[in-house]
Amino acid sequence: MGKVLNIIEFLEKQDLLKDKDQFWWPAYGTFEVVIGAILTQNTTWINVEKSLKNLQNYLTLESFITLNLEDLKHYIIPSGFYNQKSQRLLELAYNIKNQFNSFENFQKNATRIWLLEQKGIGDETADSILCYCCKKDELTIDTYTKRLLKLFDIEFKTYIQYKIYLEDGIENNWQILSKRYKNNKNLCYAQLHGMIVEYNKKERLKNV
């Protein structure tokens, strides 16, 4: 019944997020989130930070699209898969520019469907871009979410089933949760995924 609320309260008790990390993802609401979302695929955030630092002059959409492939490749070596990721990032940036014209317009009008059509963006990356870059009410599911839910005897087959289960659970308990999350569902989704990632860094959930 109220399992989702139990899980959220379990995480809240662990005190996993620092006050300054309101939305958990660094550079929340900027184009940098798009870059980070691709770079962090199967990669530690420490290594992503090294690449982001190399890219410090190219973190806006307008500056990013001035990069050439070889330079970009070089800058993102620390976060691995640099041949794929450089290609996919540049193509994604061009598509955003061509189809939405501006980053602000992309933030406003990006959809899950459109993102999933882009090469290099799957379910998880799509949701993290929607939530942390576009500020939409979309919850990100990852391997850790699935492992954590398994501890509470909850298991599904598909990504979407996990997403619906948790989003519905939050909706059904929103009267309680809204007070803690400033009546902002995006903040709740942002922090929930963040808490789960941080919980795993701490506890190292194994896939049993």
Added chain:
DNA sequence: GGCCAGGTGTAAA
């Protein structure tokens, strides 16, 4: 030295 990271795309069974 082996395993894992804030996954995705492709191809084969």
Added chain:
DNA sequence: TTTACACATGGC
């Protein structure tokens, strides 16, 4: 519709 594998660096 599932499974296996490539993609690559760096921390533990």
